[in-house]
Amino acid sequence: MKLSPSLLSANFANLERDIKELENNGIEMLHVDVMDGHFVPNITIGPVVLQSIRKITDLELDVHLMISNPGQYIKAFADAGADILTIHSEADIHLHRTLSMIKEMGIKAGVSINPSTPLFMVEEIAEIIDLLLIMSVNPGFGGQSFIEKSLEKIYKADQMRKNRKLDFLIEVDGGIKPSNSSKVLNAGADILVAGSAIFKGRNICENINLFNDFVKMDSKQ
Ligand code: DX5
Ligand code: ZN
Numbered sequence: 001m002k003l004s005p006s007l008l009s010a011n012f013a014n015l016e017r018d019i020k021e022l023e024n025n026g027i028e029m030l031h032v033d034v035m036d037g038h039f040v041p042n043i044t045i046g047p048v049v050l051q052s053i054r055k056i057t058d059l060e061l062d063v064h065l066m067i068s069n070p071g072q073y074i075k076a077f078a079d080a081g082a083d084i085l086t087i088h089s090e091a092d093i094h095l096h097r098t099l100s101m102i103k104e105m106g107i108k109a110g111v112s113i114n115p116s117t118p119l120f121m122v123e124e125i126a127e128i129i130d131l132l133l134i135m136s137v138n139p140g141f142g143g144q145s146f147i148e149k150s151l152e153k154i155y156k157a158d159q160m161r162k163n164r165k166l167d168f169l170i171e172v173d174g175g176i177k178p179s180n181s182s183k184v185l186n187a188g189a190d191i192l193v194a195g196s197a198i199f200k201g202r203n204i205c206e207n208i209n210l211f212n213d214f215v216k217m218d219s220k221q
Contacts (some may be wrong), residue, residue, distance in 0.1 A: 001185055001215050003208065004029040004062050004171065006195030007053075008044065008142045011202075019057050021204045030059040031173070031193045034077070036067035039091050040140035041182035047080035049072070054081030064112065064173065064193075066139045067091065071098040086110030086133050086171075089121050096125055102123050103128065110171070114138065120155050129168045131191075132157055136184075137174030142195040146175030151187045158188025178210040182218035 002132040003157065019030065032050060037043040054061065063082040067073065071086040077085055084101045089111050092098050102109035110131035115138055121220035122132060134157060148171065157170050166195060172184050173193035181192055198207050211213050 001211070002029060002058065002183065002191045003027060003198070003211060004191050005096055005198040006030040006033055006142065006173070006193050008033045009195035009199040010200075015053065018204065019053065019059065022198075022208075023059060024058065025198075025205050025208045026141055027208065028060060029062050029191070030057065032061060032063045032082075033194075033195075034063060034065050034067060035140065039068045039088065040066045042140045047076040050077060050080040050082065052168055056059070060084065062086070062171075062191075062193075064110075065091075071101060072218050074098065074101050074105065074119040078102070078107055082107055084108040084110055084131060086112050086131060088112045088114070088139075090114055090117055093195065095122075096128070099125055112139075112173075113153075115150060119153055119160065123160070126164065126168065131169045131171055133171045133173055133193075134189075135174055136172050137175070139174070144172045146177075148178055150174075151183060154184065154187040154189050178214040181211055181214055185215065186218075 005022055033044055035042045035044040062084045064086050068091050070092055099109045110133050111129050112133035114119045114135050132207035134153055136146050137144040169190045170188055171191035172189045176192045176194045177197045
C-alpha cells in the first residue's frame with residue numbers, strides 16, 4: 001500500500017513541521033490539493049506555495065488540480081516542482097491535449113473522475129496516463145464520508161487496465177480511513193489519499209501506524 005497524505009488537513013501555519021513528520025514516518029508521496037473556487041466551491045493554494053514546499057522536501061509531489069481550464073496552469077505547476085499533475089476530466093474538454101502537455105514537461109500525468117463521472121469518460125486516454133484518480137467523495141472539502149459505490153468503479157478500472165495491459169496507477173481520494181483501507185486496496189487501488197485520517201488529533205505517527213496495522217491484519221486473514 002502507498003499512502004499519499006493530503007496536505008489539506010495539515011497545519012497551514014506549520015507545513016514544514018508536518019511534512020517532516022510524514023517523512024520521518026516512511027511516507028514517500030504528498031498529495032497537494034489545489035482548488036480554485038470555481039471548479040469546486042473551496043479555494044486553497046497555488047504554484048507559489050507549491051514552490052516553497054518543493055524547497056523543503058524530496059517527497060513525490062502528487063498535485064491534484066481541482067481547477068477549471070487546467071491547461072492554462074500546467075507550466076506554472078510543473079515549474080513549481082510537481083512530480084505528478086492530475087487534472088479533472090470534467091474540467092477540460094481537451095483532455096488529450098492537456099495530458100500530453102503535462103508529459104511534455106517531463107512529469108507524470110494523471111486524470112481524475114468525480115463520483116458522478118462514469119469510467120468510460122477516460123477510456124480513450126487510458127493509454128497516455130500514469131495515474132487514474134478516482135474520487136470517493138465530491139471534491140472540495142476534507143473530512144467527508146467515503147461513497148461506497150466508488151468500490152465498483154475502482155474494481156472496473158482495475159479490470160480495464162488488466163484487460164488492456166495498461167500500467168497506470170489507481171489512486172483513490174476521499175473518506176479513506178484505516179478501517180476502509182483494505183477494501184479499497186482489495187478492489188484494485190494502489191495509492192490511498194488520506195487527509196483527516198492522517199492529521200487527526202495531530203498524532204501523525206500513530207495515525208500512519210493505524211493504517212499499516214489494518215492492512216497487515218487484513219493480509220493475514
Ligand atoms: C477533497 C480532496 C481530498 C481531501 C481528502 O476534495 O481532494 O484530497 O483532502 O480528505 P479526507 O481524507 O479527509 O476525506
Ligand atoms: Zn485530493
